[in-house]
Amino acid sequence: MSSYGIKDRVAIVGMGCTRFGERWDSSTGDMLIESTRAALMEAGLEQDAIDAYWLGTMTSGFSGMTLSSVLKTKYKPVTRVENYCATGSEAFRNACYAVAAGAYDIVMAVGVEKLKDNGYSGLVNSDDSTDGTATALSAPARFSLLGPAYVEKYGVSRETFKQAMTHTAWKNHYNGARNPRAQFQAEVSKEKIDAAPAVAGDLGIFDCSGVSDGSAAAIIVRAEDAYKYTDKPLFVKGLAFAAGPGTGPIDPRYDYTTFEEVVHSAADAYQQAGVEAPAEELMMAEVHDCFTPTELVLMEDLGFSARGTVCDDTLSGKFTLEGALPINPDGGLKSFGHPIGASGLRMLFECWLQLRGEAPAERQVAARGKRYGLTHNLGGSPGDCVSFVSIVGPELG
Structure with a gap:
C-alpha cells in the first residue's frame, strides 16, 4: 500500500x-x-x-x-x-x-x-556487533558487486558496462565543471577516467564520489x-521513504542488479504525485550517484530505463544535459562529494534552480513542456539500505 x-x-x-x-x-x-x-x-x-x-x-x-x-x-x-x-x-x-x-x-x-x-573516508570501518553474517567491506567494494551481477544477468559485455560507467562519470564531471558550488569543477576526459587507478573491482577513482x-x-x-x-x-508533489529489511546480503534470491528499496519508494512517490511515465514526465532528476554503477542501476529502478537497457540509454546520451532526461545536471555526488546530512537538500536546491529557470545558462535544462523534478537518496549498501524519493513542481495541480 x-x-x-x-x-x-x-x-x-x-x-x-x-x-x-x-x-x-x-x-x-x-x-x-x-x-x-x-x-x-x-x-x-x-x-x-x-x-x-x-x-x-x-x-x-x-x-x-x-x-x-x-x-x-x-x-x-x-x-x-x-x-x-x-x-x-x-x-x-x-x-x-x-x-x-x-x-x-x-x-x-x-x-x-x-x-x-x-x-572520514570510504575505507573499511568497524560495524556494531552483529550475528556474524555482516562483512567488513568498504563501500566501494560493496557497490562494485553491481557491475558483474548486471553483466551476468542481462548478457551485457563487461566492456560495455564499463563504457557506461565511464560515460556516467564523464557526464557528471562535465556538469559539475559548470557549477561554482561543486567540489570538483573540472571536466575529466573519458581516457583519464579509464586510466585511473583501481579502487575495488572495476571501480576506478573517478567511479567513486568524494568526501566533502x-x-x-x-x-x-x-x-x-x-x-x-x-x-x-x-510545490511538493510526493515524498516517499522506504527502509529495507536488510536481508539482501544473506538472501540467495537477491542478485545485486536492483535496489528493492528504491523500487518501492519510487512507486510510492509516483503514486502520490500522479506520475505514470516518469521518463516522459520529469524535466530532470538528481539521483544518488555514490558510485557510477549505482547511477546505472538506479535508472532502471526509478523507471527511467527498461530492465537491461540502461547501458544503451546511457551511451546514447539520454541522461546528458541535452538528453531526453537530464540526470544530475548539477554534477551529482561525483562533483559535489557527499557530506551526508547535506546531500539530499543539495539535490533539492538544484530542482529549485532548474524548475525556476535560474540555473546557469550553460547547464539550464530545457523544460520541453515537462513540469516535475525528482530527487533520490539511498543510504546503506546493495540489499541493505534505505531510499528516499521526492517529486516537486512549480505549479499547483
Missing part, C-alpha cells in the same frame, strides 16, 4: 546552499549560517519568522543545539534527524509533514556535514501561503 501523501499541500519558498568541498576554513556553524541566511534572503524572511527547524546531520552534531546554539534561535524547537545518506532528505520530509499537519506555519529543513576534519563538507537549507510553508514569499515557489 502506498502512503496517501501531501500533494500540493506545502511549498518551498526559499533555499540556500553553500559551496561543497574541503572547507578547512569553515566550521559546521559557519556553513549552517551560510545556508540558512541564503534561504531566508530568498524568502524575504527574518529568522524569527521560522516556527521550527529540522536538522539533518549524521556525525556533525548530536542534538538540536547543533543548530540552535549557532543561530541563537530563541527557544524554537529544533529536531535533529539521521537516516544514513538520506539524512538531509529526512529532515525535509519531516518538516513538510509538520506544516501539512497544521502544527506550524513556517519551518526550515537544514542539512549539514563536516567530514574533512574528522578523517557542505550545507543546504529549505523553507517550507502551506501551499496557499506560498506566493506571499516568492513568485516562483516549488
Whole structure:
C-alpha cells in the first residue's frame, strides 16, 4: 500500500546552499549560517519568522543545539534527524509533514556535514556487533558487486558496462565543471577516467564520489501561503521513504542488479504525485550517484530505463544535459562529494534552480513542456539500505 501523501499541500519558498568541498576554513556553524541566511534572503524572511527547524546531520552534531546554539534561535524547537545518506532528505520530509499537519506555519529543513576534519573516508570501518553474517567491506567494494551481477544477468559485455560507467562519470564531471558550488569543477576526459587507478573491482577513482563538507537549507510553508514569499515557489508533489529489511546480503534470491528499496519508494512517490511515465514526465532528476554503477542501476529502478537497457540509454546520451532526461545536471555526488546530512537538500536546491529557470545558462535544462523534478537518496549498501524519493513542481495541480 502506498502512503496517501501531501500533494500540493506545502511549498518551498526559499533555499540556500553553500559551496561543497574541503572547507578547512569553515566550521559546521559557519556553513549552517551560510545556508540558512541564503534561504531566508530568498524568502524575504527574518529568522524569527521560522516556527521550527529540522536538522539533518549524521556525525556533525548530536542534538538540536547543533543548530540552535549557532543561530541563537530563541527557544524554537529544533529536531535533529539521521537516516544514513538520506539524512538531509529526512529532515525535509519531516518538516513538510509538520506544516501539512497544521502544527506550524513556517519551518526550515537544514542539512549539514563536516567530514574533512574528522578523517572520514570510504575505507573499511568497524560495524556494531552483529550475528556474524555482516562483512567488513568498504563501500566501494560493496557497490562494485553491481557491475558483474548486471553483466551476468542481462548478457551485457563487461566492456560495455564499463563504457557506461565511464560515460556516467564523464557526464557528471562535465556538469559539475559548470557549477561554482561543486567540489570538483573540472571536466575529466573519458581516457583519464579509464586510466585511473583501481579502487575495488572495476571501480576506478573517478567511479567513486568524494568526501566533502557542505550545507543546504529549505523553507517550507502551506501551499496557499506560498506566493506571499516568492513568485516562483516549488510545490511538493510526493515524498516517499522506504527502509529495507536488510536481508539482501544473506538472501540467495537477491542478485545485486536492483535496489528493492528504491523500487518501492519510487512507486510510492509516483503514486502520490500522479506520475505514470516518469521518463516522459520529469524535466530532470538528481539521483544518488555514490558510485557510477549505482547511477546505472538506479535508472532502471526509478523507471527511467527498461530492465537491461540502461547501458544503451546511457551511451546514447539520454541522461546528458541535452538528453531526453537530464540526470544530475548539477554534477551529482561525483562533483559535489557527499557530506551526508547535506546531500539530499543539495539535490533539492538544484530542482529549485532548474524548475525556476535560474540555473546557469550553460547547464539550464530545457523544460520541453515537462513540469516535475525528482530527487533520490539511498543510504546503506546493495540489499541493505534505505531510499528516499521526492517529486516537486512549480505549479499547483
